[in-house]
Amino acid sequence: MKRLKGQLSYIIKPLSLVMTIVLLLLLYNSISSFGTRETAVQKGLDLTSDATSTLLVLANSEDCLAYHSPLTQGVYANIVDLNKLNDFVGKYSATEPECARSFDFGWRITITEFKRTEGNVTEGNKWSFGASNFSRDNAFHQDLLFSIPMAVRYSDKLTRPATMQIHIVDGELEKIAGILDWSCVLFKNNRITKFSIQIKTSYPLSYNSQMNELCSMSKEKSCRQMWCPMNFAEIKSAGDYILKISYTDGVMVVKS
Amino acid sequence: MMKVKKKKGQIFETLSFLILSIAIIGVIIVLRVFLTGSAGSTFGTIVERHVDEGFRAGATSVLYSTNERTSKTMLELIGISAYIGNTTINFGPTVGSVNIIDDLTWRFDALYGKNHWHVHVDYPDINPDIQIVMVLDTSASMCYSIPVVSQKLPQLIDQIGQSNKKVTITIYMLPGSVTCCNGFKLDCSSFPEKSYFHCRGIENIQDKCATKLPVGSSIQTDEDYGDGLACAIEAGPAEGWKKASIKLAIGSSDELSLGSECGGQNVCCPSLSSYPPAIQSGNNAIHTSIKNQIPLYLIQDIDFVDAARKQCGSICFYDDTGQPYDAPLDQPQCACTDVVTQFQKNLANSTGGQFYTLNSISGQDIVDKIQEIINNQKQERTKVLDVGAPIPAGIDTRVANIPVPISLAGTYTTARITEWS
Numbered sequence: 001m002k003r004l005k006g007q008l009s010y011i012i013k014p015l016s017l018v019m020t021i022v023l024l025l026l027l028y029n030s031i032s033s034f035g036t037r038e039t040a041v042q043k044g045l046d047l048t049s050d051a052t053s054t055l056l057v058l059a060n061s062e063d064c065l066a067y068h069s070p071l072t073q074g075v076y077a078n079i080v081d082l083n084k085l086n087d088f089v090g091k092y093s094a095t096e097p098e099c100a101r102s103f104d105f106g107w108r109i110t111i112t113e114f115k116r117t118e119g120n121v122t123e124g125n126k127w128s129f130g131a132s133n134f135s136r137d138n139a140f141h142q143d144l145l146f147s148i149p150m151a152v153r154y155s156d157k158l159t160r161p162a163t164m165q166i167h168i169v170d171g172e173l174e175k176i177a178g179i180l181d182w183s184c185v186l187f188k189n190n191r192i193t194k195f196s197i198q199i200k201t202s203y204p205l206s207y208n209s210q211m212n213e214l215c216s217m218s219k220e221k222s223c224r225q226m227w228c229p230m231n232f233a234e235i236k237s238a239g240d241y242i243l244k245i246s247y248t249d250g251v252m253v254v255k256s
Numbered sequence: 257m258m259k260v261k262k263k264k265g266q267i268f269e270t271l272s273f274l275i276l277s278i279a280i281i282g283v284i285i286v287l288r289v290f291l292t293g294s295a296g297s298t299f300g301t302i303v304e305r306h307v308d309e310g311f312r313a314g315a316t317s318v319l320y321s322t323n324e325r326t327s328k329t330m331l332e333l334i335g336i337s338a339y340i341g342n343t344t345i346n347f348g349p350t351v352g353s354v355n356i357i358d359d360l361t362w363r364f365d366a367l368y369g370k371n372h373w374h375v376h377v378d379y380p381d382i383n384p385d386i387q388i389v390m391v392l393d394t395s396a397s398m399c400y401s402i403p404v405v406s407q408k409l410p411q412l413i414d415q416i417g418q419s420n421k422k423v424t425i426t427i428y429m430l431p432g433s434v435t436c437c438n439g440f441k442l443d444c445s446s447f448p449e450k451s452y453f454h455c456r457g458i459e460n461i462q463d464k465c466a467t468k469l470p471v472g473s474s475i476q477t478d479e480d481y482g483d484g485l486a487c488a489i490e491a492g493p494a495e496g497w498k499k500a501s502i503k504l505a506i507g508s509s510d511e512l513s514l515g516s517e518c519g520g521q522n523v524c525c526p527s528l529s530s531y532p533p534a535i536q537s538g539n540n541a542i543h544t545s546i547k548n549q550i551p552l553y554l555i556q557d558i559d560f561v562d563a564a565r566k567q568c569g570s571i572c573f574y575d576d577t578g579q580p581y582d583a584p585l586d587q588p589q590c591a592c593t594d595v596v597t598q599f600q601k602n603l604a605n606s607t608g609g610q611f612y613t614l615n616s617i618s619g620q621d622i623v624d625k626i627q628e629i630i631n632n633q634k635q636e637r638t639k640v641l642d643v644g645a646p647i648p649a650g651i652d653t654r655v656a657n658i659p660v661p662i663s664l665a666g667t668y669t670t671a672r673i674t675e676w677s
Contacts, residue, residue, distance in 0.1 A: 012266075016273045023280045030284040052306035060313060078317035114366040115324075121362045149314030149367040157327035161318055161363045 047105060051146040051168045054100050054107060059150050059164060063099040064088075067153045078150040079159065085111065085127050085152065092129040095225040103178035106131040106169045106224065113152050113162035124160060125152075135171025136218040138202035143169040172201050173216040177224040180214065180245070180252065184228035187247035194246040201239065207232035207254075228252045308654055315656040315673040318363050325351055330359060331660055334641065334671060338379040339664040340500045341637025346549065360643045368675050374644035376672045379637065382665045385501040386423040386633055387493050390626075391458065391484040393509035393557070394429050394443065395476070396573040397585055399436035401508070401557050404619025406446050410453040412627055417452060423630055426493035427455040431469070432478035437572035437580050454494035458484050461491035467540045470514075470533070482513035482537030482603070485552060486544035500664050502633050504609075505545060508555040508622060510585075512599050513537040516592035524592040528599055538599060542606045551609035554600035555625050558593055558614065647674050 058064045058080075065080035065088065088097055096107060108130035115124040134140065147165035154160065176199050186192045204217040207230055214232070215223040228247075232254045235241060241256040319331040326333070326347055333356055336345050343356045364373045392402060409425065416423050433443045440446055447455035462468055465487035469477045485507045497503060512534045518525040525531045545552045558568065568585035575581040597613070604611040610629070614621040647653060653676040660669050 012270070016269070020273065020276060023277055027280050027284055049306055052310050056306070056310055056313060059317075076317070076320055077313040079320050114363070116362055121366050148310040149318055151317040151321045157322065158324065159320055159322045159329065161321040161367060163367055 047142060047144050047168055047170055048146065050102050050105050051107070051144055051166050052148075054102060054168070055109075055146070055148050055164055055166055057100045058097075058109065059148070061099055064097065078148065079153050080111075080150060080164075082152055082154050088129045089127050094132040096130050098227075101181065102168075103182045104170070104175060106134050106171070106174035106177070108132065108167050110165045110167070111150070111152065111162055112165070113160045115160055124162075131169075131174075131224060133173075133222040133224060134169040135173040135216060136220055136222050139172040139216050139218055139222075141170040141172075143167065172199075172203075173214070173222055173224055175199070176201065176205065177214050177226060179243070180230070180254065181227045183245050183247075184226070184252060187228070187252065194244070196242055196244050198240060198242050201235060201241065203238055205232075205235040207234070230254055311654045311675060312656040314367070315675070316658055318367060319658060319660075319671065321363060323354055323359055326354055330356075330363070331658075331671075332663075333359065334377055334660050335662045335669075336500055336664065337638075337641065338377065338660065338662050338669050339382055340384055341379055341382065341639070343638055343641060345500075348549065356641065357643050364644060371645040372676055374647050374674045375641065376674075377641040377660060378669055379639055379641065380662070380665070380667060380669055381637070381639075382662070382667075383421045384664075385498055386421070386504065386630060387495075387498060387501045388423065388425045388504045388506060388626075388630075389485075389488040389493050390425055390427045390506040390508070391481045391488050392427060392429055393481055393511065394432035394434060394478045395509075395511070395515075396434045396436070396442075396583055397510050397571055398442060398508075398557065399434070399438075399440065399571045399573055401619040401622045402442055403436065403438065403440040403446070405622055406440075406448070406455075408620060408623040409626065410448050410450055412623055413452050414450075416627075416630060421630075422452075424452045424493060424495060425454070426488075426495075427453075428458045428461065428484060428488045429455065430458050430478050430480060430484050434478075435574045437574065456494065458487060461487060464491040466490060467544060470537075476515035476517075479509055479511050479515050480513055480537055481507040481509050482534070482539075482541040485541040485603075489544045489548050489550050498664070503548075503550045504553060504629065504633070505550050506553045506555065506626065506629065507541070507600075507603070508557045509600075510556065510558040510596070511592065512596055513541075516596060525595050528595055534599065538603055541603055545603075545607040545609075550607075552603045552607040553609045553629050554604045554611045555622055556593075556596060556600055556611070556613045557622060558590060558596070644674075648676065651676055 059078040060066050060075060062068050062075055065084045066075040067079045067081040067084075068075055091097070096102070109128065111127040113124040113126075114121055116122070134143070145165060145167050147163045150162055150164045151159045152162050179197055179199065183192070183195050186195070201216070202218075206215050206217060207213070208215060208223065209229065211223070212226050212229055213223040214226055214230075215221050229250065230252045233256055235256055244255045246253045319334070320329050322329050323333060328336075333345060333354060337343055337356045345354045345356070346352075347354065360375055364375065392398065392405070394402075405427075413423050413425055427444070427447065429443055433441060435441045444455035444457055447453075449455070458469065467483050467486035467490065469480055469483050469487070485505050489505050512525060512528070512531065514531070514533050514537055516525055517523055518531040525534075528535060541552060568590035570582045570584045572580055572582045597611075601611045603609070610632075612625045612628070614625070653674050656673045658671045658673065660671050662669060
């Protein structure tokens with residue numbers, strides 16, 4: 001009987017040790033998955049937050065589309081000026097306007113107005129501006145479609161209801177182009193002289209100097225127009241890179 | 257002793273393992289449930305605020321969109337609707353009517369989707385202004401009534417104004433300036449001028465009217481209240497017609513328009529059809545009234561001494577030579593009562609107004625009739641604007657409270673817009 005108890009003790013002790021290790025592993029796993037989940041939640045919410053704030057800025061900032069009343073010297077909530085809208089459609093057919101640029105995501109806006117003719121409600125004019133291309137395949141992470149009601153002001157006598165929809169995309173190309181455009185602003189304002197940052201790309205990256213476009217060479221190429229002309233050293237394969245960015249004579253020099 | 261110690265040691269070992277296990281599992285549960293949840297809810301709250309802002313701004317913009325027929329914003333239209341206490345606003349024959357419920361529904365349906373929104377606006381209890389233009393016959397037979405009107409009517413309007421009801425009257429006197437034997441002159445010189453009471457000669461507004469008084473020496477324009485009413489409606493009161501006021505036109509005379517004598521002297525028109533100028537004058541009044549949606553109220557000012565026998569006695573005034581003259585009123589006033597009643601009733605009934613006769617010879621009676629007309633202008637007011645689907649219970653909704661100016665009353669109400677997914 002004594003011998004049996006002694007043998008049991010020899011089994012229980014290592015078993016306890018193994019169980020303790022398993023529990024500690026579970027704890028570690030839980031902590032790390034908590035971090036991953038938190039990051040995922042944050043990214044999703046960042047995208048929604050960016051979408052809503054971009055729409056609000058576009059519709060309410062005088063620098064963007066908001067109608068400025070010469071009478072009140074103010075703007076009205078979510079009422080956009082037809083002239084500014086037409087101007088944006090012409091100027092920003094392939095890129096986001098500076099007044100509401102997100103440096104983390106890419107987006108395109110579609111405004112659809114509604115009108116009623118002979119008792120039927122129909123879609124009227126449509127306007128679209130912003131990025132025309134987004135990350136594809138593995139470079140694409142997530143996207144979101146979100147809209148708010150607004151109104152398009154034609155004149156003192158005509159303002160039509162409309163919706164402003166944003167298609168906002170989280171992807172590698174948007175992130176990298178955002179970093180480079182942000183650097184461009186800082187360089188132009190003499191805020192920095194050189195700059196290094198780590199990026200991750202799932203596809204080779206090339207730069208079309210004629211079009212001033214940075215392209216991700218996914219199965220179907222996707223390109224984004226850049227703010228600054230660049231001297232960009234091509235990235236020939238997927239991976240993590242440290243970009244070394246400097247600015248010479250109005251041109252951004254990007255080496256990896 | 258050793259055995260007991262060893263046994264105790266094993267128990268403690270097992271217990272400590274158990275405690276360690278429970279502690280680790282506890283930590284895992286806390287991490288999973290509490291920390292992730294709180295992080296998510298913190299970000300969620302920020303995003304929710306953005307979405308709320310977007311909703312509020314969006315709802316406001318819908319109210320700033322315009323109705324294409326009137327060029328007015330929905331905010332202005334709700335303000336007018338709240339002022340008149342009616343969800344249908346009539347903008348006259350050219351523009352037509354605007355139904356607020358209909359206009360809000362298609363907009364919110366298009367933007368938020370059917371059955372996903374509700375708009376609630378409380379309409380304050382407002383008494384809309386009443387504006388009256390009144391055309392008075394200035395022939396000598398009015399010497400009974402007009403002196404009393406000039407004295408009592410301003411008092412009546414003043415008295416009504418003290419009871420939270422704003423009434424203005426502009427009297428248009430037809431051409432003529434007979435002086436009654438009591439010294440009263442049948443023109444505006446005998447009327448007081450107040451902010452709510454004005455008197456003008458009809459000839460002063462002829463240039464504003466498409467319908468002019470006819471010209472000719474044999475034409476009795478001092479009794480042409482048909483053309484006079486048409487012109488008064490077109491020109492409006494001294495302060496001008498206001499938006500959303502209750503607009504009335506009152507005519508008072510004891511004869512047919514242009515006289516009951518059919519152009520003759522002290523003979524009564526046998527029938528209305530025998531005097532086409534009177535019919536034309538009446539039609540001018542009816543046409544202008546319907547076009548401007550201002551009803552005609554007619555007060556037949558025949559001062560009977562004995563109504564059953566159609567006896568009117570006489571009236572004293574100064575004739576063209578300046579001598580007092582006691583003119584009999586039996587012809588044409590009293591004798592023509594039937595044809596005058598037919599004529600005046602037609603004006604009132606064709607335009608949504610009303611026809612009145614006087615009960616006594618005292619001029620006070622005409623003032624009492626005007627008071628009756630004003631008192632009858634009680635509107636059935638809509639007290640609340642509720643549009644859209646009922647707000648469902650137990651689900652998350654977004655609410656925006658947007659102030660709605662009621663500029664005509666100088667006050668505000670609030671549009672409560674609710675949206676749900």
